[in-house]
Amino acid sequence: MIGSIREGAKNDKTCTHYDLGITIMINSVGVIGAGTMGHGIAEACAIAGLEVCLVDVSDDFLATARQKINWSLESLLKKNIIKESVESITSRITTSTNLSDLSGVDYVIEAVKEDSEVKSRLLKDLSGVLKPGCILSTNTSTIPISELASESDRPELFIGLHFSNPPVMMPLVEIIMGSSTRESALNETKNLVKRLRKDFVVVMKDVEGFLINRINDRVITEALAMHEEGATIESLDSMARFRLNFPMGIFELLDFVGIDVVFNANSELKKRGFDTSSSKLLGKMVKSGKLGTKTGNGFYSYPGGSSYSRHMIIPGAEMYSVSPLRLVSTAINEAAWILENEVASLEDIEKSMVMAMNWPEGPLTMADRFGIRNVVEMLRQRQSATGLSRYEPNHLLLEMVEGEKLGLESGTGFKYWKVERTRFGSVIYRKQHTHALVTLDRPEKLNALDEDEWEGLRLALEHAMADSSVRCVIINGNGRAFCAGDDIEMMKGWRSKRDVDQWIKNYSTPLLDLLAKYQKPIISAVNGFAFGGGCELNMMFDIVVAAEDAIFSLPEGLIGALPPIGTTLGTALVSRKLTRYALTGEWIPARDAMEIGIVDVVVPGDQLLTVASEFAEKISKMAPLSIKEIKSAVNSVRSVFSSQVALGTDKLAGLASTRDFAEGQDAFVHKRKPTWTGN
Numbered sequence: 001m002i003g004s005i006r007e008g009a010k011n012d013k014t015c016t017h018y019d020l021g022i023t024i025m026i027n028s029v030g031v032i033g034a035g036t037m038g039h040g041i042a043e044a045c046a047i048a049g050l051e052v053c054l055v056d057v058s059d060d061f062l063a064t065a066r067q068k069i070n071w072s073l074e075s076l077l078k079k080n081i082i083k084e085s086v087e088s089i090t091s092r093i094t095t096s097t098n099l100s101d102l103s104g105v106d107y108v109i110e111a112v113k114e115d116s117e118v119k120s121r122l123l124k125d126l127s128g129v130l131k132p133g134c135i136l137s138t139n140t141s142t143i144p145i146s147e148l149a150s151e152s153d154r155p156e157l158f159i160g161l162h163f164s165n166p167p168v169m170m171p172l173v174e175i176i177m178g179s180s181t182r183e184s185a186l187n188e189t190k191n192l193v194k195r196l197r198k199d200f201v202v203v204m205k206d207v208e209g210f211l212i213n214r215i216n217d218r219v220i221t222e223a224l225a226m227h228e229e230g231a232t233i234e235s236l237d238s239m240a241r242f243r244l245n246f247p248m249g250i251f252e253l254l255d256f257v258g259i260d261v262v263f264n265a266n267s268e269l270k271k272r273g274f275d276t277s278s279s280k281l282l283g284k285m286v287k288s289g290k291l292g293t294k295t296g297n298g299f300y301s302y303p304g305g306s307s308y309s310r311h312m313i314i315p316g317a318e319m320y321s322v323s324p325l326r327l328v329s330t331a332i333n334e335a336a337w338i339l340e341n342e343v344a345s346l347e348d349i350e351k352s353m354v355m356a357m358n359w360p361e362g363p364l365t366m367a368d369r370f371g372i373r374n375v376v377e378m379l380r381q382r383q384s385a386t387g388l389s390r391y392e393p394n395h396l397l398l399e400m401v402e403g404e405k406l407g408l409e410s411g412t413g414f415k416y417w418k419v420e421r422t423r424f425g426s427v428i429y430r431k432q433h434t435h436a437l438v439t440l441d442r443p444e445k446l447n448a449l450d451e452d453e454w455e456g457l458r459l460a461l462e463h464a465m466a467d468s469s470v471r472c473v474i475i476n477g478n479g480r481a482f483c484a485g486d487d488i489e490m491m492k493g494w495r496s497k498r499d500v501d502q503w504i505k506n507y508s509t510p511l512l513d514l515l516a517k518y519q520k521p522i523i524s525a526v527n528g529f530a531f532g533g534g535c536e537l538n539m540m541f542d543i544v545v546a547a548e549d550a551i552f553s554l555p556e557g558l559i560g561a562l563p564p565i566g567t568t569l570g571t572a573l574v575s576r577k578l579t580r581y582a583l584t585g586e587w588i589p590a591r592d593a594m595e596i597g598i599v600d601v602v603v604p605g606d607q608l609l610t611v612a613s614e615f616a617e618k619i620s621k622m623a624p625l626s627i628k629e630i631k632s633a634v635n636s637v638r639s640v641f642s643s644q645v646a647l648g649t650d651k652l653a654g655l656a657s658t659r660d661f662a663e664g665q666d667a668f669v670h671k672r673k674p675t676w677t678g679n
């Protein structure tokens with residue numbers, strides 16, 4: 001167990017110690033505390049080939065720890081995760097109830113109970129026991145490193161080494177510098193972590209909760225606040241799982257970690273000055289013994305008792321009732337604070353949440369996606385609603401908004417994004433990373449389709465098609481409406497069937513033909529009115545997301561025309577029920593449109609583009625060739641109705657030369673009732 005001493009070897013890649021001008025290879029590690037974390041840390045060190053001395057207060061605890069290590073190693077061997085025999089690995093672990101057995105080790109990891117008095121007493125007891133140059137680390141989750149360092153006989157060689165549970169499996173550790181920690185102790189610790197085949201993040205300043213717990217506390221506190229305001233556990237957890245793509249719902253995670261553990265960590269952070277709110281709900285649950293999976297009851301119940309059975313969270317409409325941006329806004333704000341205060345680098349902030357918490361991306365990348373302006377807006381709303389300081393937007397975020405560094409939207413945020421912004425007539429084209437956002441931009445005319453817009457939409461879609469890095473297209477409308485249908489000014493100009501035939505040939509057919517064979521998915525984000533052509537185009541798109549107040553309608557019969565797509569492809573592929581709406585011109589509210597099949601998801605208006613982007617993001621994770629073939633198969637079905645759509649447009653052309661058509665347009669423009677003659 002005693003470390004071997006060598007001179008020089010500064011370039012040696014093994015764990016070495018340079019502090020005293022001599023080099024100590026770290027061959028032996030002492031682990032104090034053989035509980036949940038300690039036995040796992042000892043096991044991880046032994047797997048890495050280190051000699052380990054595991055210390056606890058009683059032989060019984062040590063025997064239990066040995067048993068758990070054996071079980072764990074046997075399972076790792078069975079799964080082929082390790083190759084070495086269990087006996088060979090465990091032969092490197094000795095156990096002891098005597099701290100003096102650590103006198104020869106090269107590195108010590110303290111993992112006793114999270115109680116500053118217990119830790120402080122232990123560190124005092126260790127004084128004079130460890131050899132000079134031995135680094136002393138703590139696995140504390142919440143107690144400041146400098147506070148513990150000051151209780152030890154070596155503050156400059158004292159460092160935080162925060163493993164996640166279970167230590168053998170989790171790929172990342174947090175290394176935390178105390179105010180006196182020397183650079184050499186940091187380097188040694190990095191080397192040790194590499195030897196354990198783990199990655200690390202460095203927390204350069206000893207702040208409450210370090211990095212991961214600080215950010216986690218924000219998300220947990222916000223989830224609890226949203227729940228206390230009335231959002232259901234199921235809606236919040238399904239949103240976290242299926243919209244934010246977290247590996248677990250927040251409440252599922254709380255049950256898994258233990259309500260008491262989370263409650264204690266939150267209380268410790270608050271006690272030490274972190275401006276979090278303590279949750280009354282968690283406190284009540286702890287008092288009543290509802291501690292999560294370990295007691296068989298927490299936010300969910302676990303009929304299997306303490307043996308962990310995962311609660312099945314299923315996606316449903318309710319997950320769109322709660323805002324993912326709100327859930328992560330304070331975590332983003334916290335991450336910005338950490339960056340601004342040079343507590344950790346941007347890379348380490350992102351890496352910590354991805355590797356330790358299995359988030360699909362770090363909080364600052366999320367900020368870019370949501371848009372920095374939207375994050376700031378959400379924080380401001382929360383701040384004015386609650387007056388709480390944790391919602392005060394961080395300076396960094398405010399400066400970014402001022403400097404137009406808005407994230408994905410502008411191409412620059414915490415990261416750089418591939419963006420392109422161009423215009424095709426009255427249509428704006430914005431490439432945003434893996435998708436293109438195509439916006440109908442005639443807000444003063446409710447984005448009514450004139451010739452310029454028909455053509456602009458086609459050109460924008462062709463542009464997106466030609467860019468291989470664009471995986472799908474989102475179409476939306478600027479202003480109060482998605483699209484009010486064909487522009488009446490344009491239609492008024494149709495005097496004969498020939499005029500309409502010309503329009504069909506030059507504008508409508510080229511776009512409809514393109515849509516019929518379009519190889520990339522098209523998602524629409526419908527706000528306000530989607531009338532006439534603006535409603536029908538949606539029948540040729542792939543995913544339709546509608547705001548709660550969106551209104552669809554096929555009112556062409558009210559102006560002497562007809563809906564050529566709605567009456568043909570629409571009645572065949574969307575629903576027979578469309579006939580009623582084509583015959584009456586009645587409004588179709590978003591939820592009815594969903595029931596009929598025009599719309600896929602109805603969401604609060606402020607989440608419209610977010611949800612459309614979530615679909616785009618999901619599509620971007622699918623195999624490109626699969627998407628291409630899925631689209632091709634879907635298009636083959638739609639194309640069955642091409643001749644019917646052509647028949648519909650032909651009938652429209654026929655109507656255009658009638659007196660009633662002219663009467664319909666005129667009555668509409670003059671806001672009067674039409675007088676039909678049937679001619």
Ligand code: NAI
Nearest residue numbers: 033034035036037038056057111112113114139140141165
């Ligand atoms: P635990 O309660 O499971 O184990 C603590 C062990 O320390 C017990 O076996 C106890 O007998 C022993 N111990 C207490 N006083 C001692 C002393 N003076 N000398 C030797 N052994 C002593 O605690 P757990 O969960 O393993 O936590 C340990 C540390 O790791 C805490 O600081 C905790 O905050 C931190 N941590 C815990 C995580 C978790 O998920 N449990 C995750 C990350 C960090």
